[in-house]
Amino acid sequence: MKSNKQSQLARDLKSDAFIVKVAERFKMLGEPMRLKLIQSLMSGERTVGELVQSTGAAQANVSRHLNHLTQVGLLGRRKAGLHVYYHIEDESIYGLCELVCGSVRAQAKAELEALN
Amino acid sequence: MKSNKQSQLARDLKSDAFIVKVAERFKMLGEPMRLKLIQSLMSGERTVGELVQSTGAAQANVSRHLNHLTQVGLLGRRKAGLHVYYHIEDESIYGLCELVCGSVRAQAKAELEALN
DNA sequence: TTAATATATGAGTATATAGTTATATAATAT
DNA sequence: ATATTATATAACTATATACTCATATATTAA
Numbered sequence: 001m002k003s004n005k006q007s008q009l010a011r012d013l014k015s016d017a018f019i020v021k022v023a024e025r026f027k028m029l030g031e032p033m034r035l036k037l038i039q040s041l042m043s044g045e046r047t048v049g050e051l052v053q054s055t056g057a058a059q060a061n062v063s064r065h066l067n068h069l070t071q072v073g074l075l076g077r078r079k080a081g082l083h084v085y086y087h088i089e090d091e092s093i094y095g096l097c098e099l100v101c102g103s104v105r106a107q108a109k110a111e112l113e114a115l116n
Numbered sequence: 117m118k119s120n121k122q123s124q125l126a127r128d129l130k131s132d133a134f135i136v137k138v139a140e141r142f143k144m145l146g147e148p149m150r151l152k153l154i155q156s157l158m159s160g161e162r163t164v165g166e167l168v169q170s171t172g173a174a175q176a177n178v179s180r181h182l183n184h185l186t187q188v189g190l191l192g193r194r195k196a197g198l199h200v201y202y203h204i205e206d207e208s209i210y211g212l213c214e215l216v217c218g219s220v221r222a223q224a225k226a227e228l229e230a231l232n
Numbered sequence: 233t234t235a236a237t238a239t240a241t242g243a244g245t246a247t248a249t250a251g252t253t254a255t256a257t258a259a260t261a262t
Numbered sequence: 263a264t265a266t267t268a269t270a271t272a273a274c275t276a277t278a279t280a281c282t283c284a285t286a287t288a289t290t291a292a
Contacts, residue, residue, distance in 0.1 A: 008217075014155070019148045021220045022213070027146030031280080032132075032139045039130070048239055061281055063240055073223055082238045082289055092219040096212060097138070101124075103208040104137045107189050147250080164269055177251055179270055198259050198268045 028072055029096060033057060034065050037086075038074075038093060045078070045087035144188055145212060149173060150181050153202075154209060157191070161203035 040054045052059050066086050069075040076089035156170045168178050182202050185191040192205035
């Protein structure tokens with residue numbers, strides 16, 4: 001089963017178009033501002049205005065990032081009157097952030113210990 | 117335990133410096149050429165020359181990307197005579213690629229089904 | 233209708249970085 | 263020492279994109 005997954009992974013990554021898709025996904029998560037937005041959305045759906053407040057960024061910028069994240073399917077949107085509510089649509093976000101956060105934390109800890 | 121992890125994740129992402137580190141990690145995986153290199157390294161360590169061959173990219177470009185990936189701790193290197201062998205150092209790469217590949221595959225499948 | 237509010241978008245600038253070419257560095261062999 | 267080979271790096275160009283400002287597009291209220 002493990003080797004099955006491994007070979008599926010290797011197979012996926014051999015297609016150029018697929019690799020570009022995967023890179024696009026990672027790139028979406030590779031901007032601090034977008035990670036901040038995602039973090040805010042981790043406790044539930046939020047309007048653009050609320051996200052502008054919680055991030056302290058300009059409205060136009062927040063709107064653009066939300067749009068990008070929605071285009072690639074990571075976020076979803078819901079209109080309600082004047083407001084647009086965004087939410088996390090692709091649950092893989094949680095696993096991805098946990099993995100990277102864990103790795104970054106482990107690395108920071110190792111670097112600290114290397115000084116002793 | 118689940119809520120513990122969740123809150124640890126939320127706590128991690130609240131530090132600006134930490135968010136930048138996490139973004140940097142994702143960004144490293146957000147380039148097709150780097151993903152190709154990583155894919156080649158998934159079957160074991162390789163020299164720069166071997167990676168130049170397997171990717172078809174220019175030597176200088178491959179060397180640069182390998183350097184970046186090594187700086188952030190995703191890859192490791194080993195010198196042996198004229199050759200430098202690179203390998204995957206941070207095992208979280210496997211989990212990350214599996215998650216994203218799975219999500220991209222699922223999305224492609226969903227898009228296909230939406231046409232029927 | 234007009235006004236007010238929330239969100240999206242066009243246009244511009246600034247910056248980061250992928251890729252290239254040429255060259256430097258380092259290790260081995262002759 | 264010189265030549266050869268593998269890798270790294272400096273300098274440059276081209277491109278992508280984050281951010282800003284101004285404005286457009288809804289949607290609701292008066």
